[in-house]
Amino acid sequence: MKKVNQNENYPNTRIGLSVCRVAVALSLLVASSFAQQTIANTDRVSGVVFTRDADGGRVVVPGAKVSISGVTAGETETDVAGEYVFTALPPGSYTLRAQSPGMIAIKAVEVAAGRSMDVPLEMKIEASTTVTVSAKTDGADDSAAASTISESTVQTVPNVNERFESVLPLVPGVVRGPDGTINMKGARSSQNGSLVNSADVTDPVTGGSAINLPIDVVSSVQVLSTPYDPVYSKFTGAVSNVETRTGNFSKFHFTAQNLLPRPRVRDGSWVGLEAVTPRITLSGPVVQGRIALTQSLEYALYEHP
Numbered sequence: 001m002k003k004v005n006q007n008e009n010y011p012n013t014r015i016g017l018s019v020c021r022v023a024v025a026l027s028l029l030v031a032s033s034f035a036q037q038t039i040a041n042t043d044r045v046s047g048v049v050f051t052r053d054a055d056g057g058r059v060v061v062p063g064a065k066v067s068i069s070g071v072t073a074g075e076t077e078t079d080v081a082g083e084y085v086f087t088a089l090p091p092g093s094y095t096l097r098a099q100s101p102g103m104i105a106i107k108a109v110e111v112a113a114g115r116s117m118d119v120p121l122e123m124k125i126e127a128s129t130t131v132t133v134s135a136k137t138d139g140a141d142d143s144a145a146a147s148t149i150s151e152s153t154v155q156t157v158p159n160v161n162e163r164f165e166s167v168l169p170l171v172p173g174v175v176r177g178p179d180g181t182i183n184m185k186g187a188r189s190s191q192n193g194s195l196v197n198s199a200d201v202t203d204p205v206t207g208g209s210a211i212n213l214p215i216d217v218v219s220s221v222q223v224l225s226t227p228y229d230p231v232y233s234k235f236t237g238a239v240s241n242v243e244t245r246t247g248n249f250s251k252f253h254f255t256a257q258n259l260l261p262r263p264r265v266r267d268g269s270w271v272g273l274e275a276v277t278p279r280i281t282l283s284g285p286v287v288q289g290r291i292a293l294t295q296s297l298e299y300a301l302y303e304h305p
Helices: 011-040 149-154 164-170
Strands: 042-051 058-060 065-070 074-077 082-091 094-101 103-111 116-118 127-130 146-150 174-176 183-186 193-196 218-224 239-244 253-257 264-265 270-276 278-286 292-296
Touching: 042 094, 065 082, 065 264, 074 082, 082 094, 116 183, 146 164, 149 164, 149 193, 164 183, 164 218, 183 239
Parallel strands: 042 116, 193 239
Antiparallel strands: 042 058, 042 082, 065 074, 065 094, 094 103, 127 146, 146 218, 174 183, 218 239, 253 278, 264 270, 278 292
């Protein structure tokens, strides 16, 4: 008896299997090529979010909210080094936006295929500009444009000597002169005015504020670029107005800042103290719901090298 080989009876089976293998291989090759092309068409945008201190140095901003919008959208947060990153971005036009309390940065970028972009974002003060116009019976115009720095900005923006005067140069038109004094609206410091809660505290000699306020009691700082002469008295430049925080009418509130001294380190060794600047603030009711008190004390000791 002759033994029959089943494969000889079904020659088309091997051909069919070979065709299937070729089809599967071609499908995998096309899918791999498409995936590589998709990856090649997606890009990476990264950078650092920073701001400038009073001396013009770069200070990174950790914890800032960074969003991107355009062909696609996304949101992230900067790390401790102030860095952010967006990946898998299709080519196109995008807008980057970084926000932190009182500060903002907006920048437009053009993402091209096959490129990774380094886009640093410099945050600046988010100053609000308001114009108030009040009708007067005598027809006088009492309008003034004011740039306001909010309490959150005063508390969080880098501040070398922890004084509200140090944040004034963040407002357009306000600069610090070579002698360290504040010049507003192109005028010398002696030609400007200074108010605290709308009360005139201008030093008649320097033109600056004659009162030093702890930064913990400052609610907002305004720069009036076009004040009305009869209202704000003698000046030829601009006027700064500081509003203080109101007391807590319902319960006592206590805060303490900078309790630990700053050591001076040279070549990796501790060689003494560099500064001691503790601040404490107490706020609470004197007469419940009617009279409140806010008291802030600070001590500053700076050791020169």
